[in-house]
Amino acid sequence: MKLELGLIHVTDVQFGPESKIEGSVVYLNEEEIKKIVLEDETIKSVKLDIARPGESVRITPVKDVVEPRVKVEGRGGVFPGWTHKVDTVGEGKTNVLKGMAVVTTGKIVGFQEGVIDMVGEGAKYTPFSKTVNLVLDIEPVEGLKQHEYEKAVRLANLKVSTAIGELARNITPDEVKVYEHDTIMEGIKKYPDLPRVGYVLMLQSQGLLHDTYVYGVDAKQTLTTMIMPTEIFDGAIVSGNCVSACDKNPTYIHENNPVVEELFAQHGKTLNFVGVIITNENVYLADKMRSSDWSAKLCKYLGLDGVIISQEGFGNPDTDLIMNCKKIEAEGVKTVLITDEYAGQDGASQSLADADVAADAVVTGGNANVVVHLPKLDKVIGHIEYVDTIAGGWSGSLQPDGSIIAELQVITSSTNEQGFGKLSAR
Numbered sequence: 001m002k003l004e005l006g007l008i009h010v011t012d013v014q015f016g017p018e019s020k021i022e023g024s025v026v027y028l029n030e031e032e033i034k035k036i037v038l039e040d041e042t043i044k045s046v047k048l049d050i051a052r053p054g055e056s057v058r059i060t061p062v063k064d065v066v067e068p069r070v071k072v073e074g075r076g077g078v079f080p081g082w083t084h085k086v087d088t089v090g091e092g093k094t095n096v097l098k099g100m101a102v103v104t105t106g107k108i109v110g111f112q113e114g115v116i117d118m119v120g121e122g123a124k125y126t127p128f129s130k131t132v133n134l135v136l137d138i139e140p141v142e143g144l145k146q147h148e149y150e151k152a153v154r155l156a157n158l159k160v161s162t163a164i165g166e167l168a169r170n171i172t173p174d175e176v177k178v179y180e181h182d183t184i185m186e187g188i189k190k191y192p193d194l195p196r197v198g199y200v201l202m203l204q205s206q207g208l209l210h211d212t213y214v215y216g217v218d219a220k221q222t223l224t225t226m227i228m229p230t231e232i233f234d235g236a237i238v239s240g241n242c243v244s245a246c247d248k249n250p251t252y253i254h255e256n257n258p259v260v261e262e263l264f265a266q267h268g269k270t271l272n273f274v275g276v277i278i279t280n281e282n283v284y285l286a287d288k289m290r291s292s293d294w295s296a297k298l299c300k301y302l303g304l305d306g307v308i309i310s311q312e313g314f315g316n317p318d319t320d321l322i323m324n325c326k327k328i329e330a331e332g333v334k335t336v337l338i339t340d341e342y343a344g345q346d347g348a349s350q351s352l353a354d355a356d357v358a359a360d361a362v363v364t365g366g367n368a369n370v371v372v373h374l375p376k377l378d379k380v381i382g383h384i385e386y387v388d389t390i391a392g393g394w395s396g397s398l399q400p401d402g403s404i405i406a407e408l409q410v411i412t413s414s415t416n417e418q419g420f421g422k423l424s425a426r
Contacts, residue, residue: 001091002180003230006072006173010099013050013132021167026100028134028164036163037136037156042144046156047137049381051103051118053130056378058122061113061386062412063104063150064239065128065250066157068097070165071234079235081216082155083162090230095168101131101252102164104157105382106138106149112391114245114412115374115404122374122404125414125422128252135381136160147208154240157251179230179264184274184302191272195305198274199229199259200295200324204241204249204312205280211240212249212312214278220287224279224294229260232276243313244391246368246408246415247340253413253420259308259338274302279324281317288320296327306334310418314342314368318353329358340365340415345407365415366423368392369407376402 009024016027030048037046051057069078074092077084103116116128123129138156140149182190203212205220212219214227214237227236237254260276267273277298279291299307307328311321318339325335341351341364351364376399387398392409399405408414413421 001228001230002178003090003233004093005177005179005233006093006095007098007175007177008095008168008171009174010097010132012052013100013134015050019167021171026097026164026167033160033163036159037138040152040156042141042148042152043138043156044141045139049135049137051133051135051381053118053132055118057118057381058377058379058384059103059105059116059133059135059381060384061105061108061382061390062116062245063106063108063113063153064157065252065412066102066161067252067255068100068102068161068165068168069235069255070095070169072169078165079158079162079238081213082158082238086215088231089234089236090228094234095165095171095173097165097168099131101128101133102157102161103128103133103135104138104153105135106153107383108153108386112242112244113386114248114390115387115410116412117374117377120375120377121372122411125408125411127413127420127422137382150209150240150242154238158238179233181228181230187272187274191268194270194272196274196303197263197271198299198302198304198307199263199276200307200309200328201276201278202309202311202317202320202324203237203278203280204243204317206283206313206316209242213238213240219278219280220282222280224277224291224298226298227276227278229264229276232257232260244368244409245412246392247313247365247417248413249312249416249418250413253416253418256420258419259310274304281311281313281320283316288323292320292323292327295324296331299328299333300331304333306336308336308338310338312417314340315353322354322356322359326356326358336361336363338363338365338417338419340417341367342369343367345369345371363419364425365417365419365421366408366425368409368415371405372408372411374404374406
């Protein structure tokens with residue numbers, strides 16, 4: 001499969017009378033965007049705002065972050081199963097509004113949501129302090145159940161991101177990146193002497209409000225399987241979960257999966273990138289056993305020499321991570337794990353809820369329990385009162401002067417387990 005990503009570098013987003021792209025600026029008609037959101041009868045109202053890098057702005061609580069893209073050549077459309085039919089994607093040409101994101105907030109459904117600061121101490125830890133963010137503050141109709149609210153917010157973001165992506169359909173990209181994935185036999189013939197490496201991508205699927213979707217299907221309802229890496233870049237995987245902000249994979253990070261990006265960069269040079277195995281993180285032991293069995297089986301079937309395994313979340317999913325590791329290593333396949341740590345505010349506690357001697361090559365995204373002090377910012381988009389109840393905060397985290405004292409856990413993607421964050425340790 002061959003996919004070309006056409007990057008259109010965005011330096012600013014502004015509201016205007018007409019939705020269009022001129023140079024590096026995206027202009028949006030505010031009423032047109034609101035109309036898209038309000039098509040859903042479960043949404044009562046929506047407020048739009050723009051947050052730019054370096055501005056004294058705080059966004060909270062953050063539900064999801066999406067990068068607008070549009071498929072300009074090839075089958076299907078971005079976000080298959082949601083805003084387009086379920087045609088297999090991952091081939092052809094896709095244009096990307098690089099440097100822009102659509103962020104959703106509101107009186108959000110779960111306590112495990114996040115903070116994005118566009119400047120100051122908090123901005124150091126989140127990758128989304130560097131994107132120009134269109135923020136949708138969505139209020140549901142009265143009496144809407146939590147999972148219905150989550151679905152409405154998720155769909156609103158995908159629909160708006162799709163509409164904005166369409167503005168780039170006929171724009172000539174500033175830069176083009178080409179990703180070409182060999183079949184198994186092609187890879188063997190081309191690179192007989194390079195180690196065969198795969199990627200086991202663990203998807204959060206612990207139940208209601210803890211879901212990830214593949215082609216519109218809830219991952220907890222699937223068996224471990226394979227997906228072409230280029231499909232991921234076309235929005236085949238969508239976040240629908242409310243897990244701790246620090247290690248949640250927003251849809252944006254799936255679209256820009258850094259493990260896939262790096263494996264493509266090394267393909268044909270230091271390794272033969274064979275493919276991606278997606279597996280879930282269900283809560284029952286039988287489901288964990290089944291999924292990890294299939295992960296190991298597929299690694300052996302593909303004749304892999306090594307795999308990178310990334311997880312999402314912590315605690316219960318640590319068991320899935322270690323089960324995948326032990327079983328894959330038992331098949332003679334070397335593993336490298338990407339995780340983060342919950343080692344206590346002093347760093348002295350056990351980092352993971354599970355461990356094994358087979359897990360002897362681990363990359364950490366940092367300790368989510370570290371306490372950070374976030375200064376008061378001039379503007380808040382969303383609902384600041386939720387800081388006291390989101391994971392990593394506590395009663396009194398929000399200080400009388402508007403500053404925040406909380407664990408790193410509250411900052412969106414600060415300890416990301418795909419390596420999209422800025423922290424690690426040695």
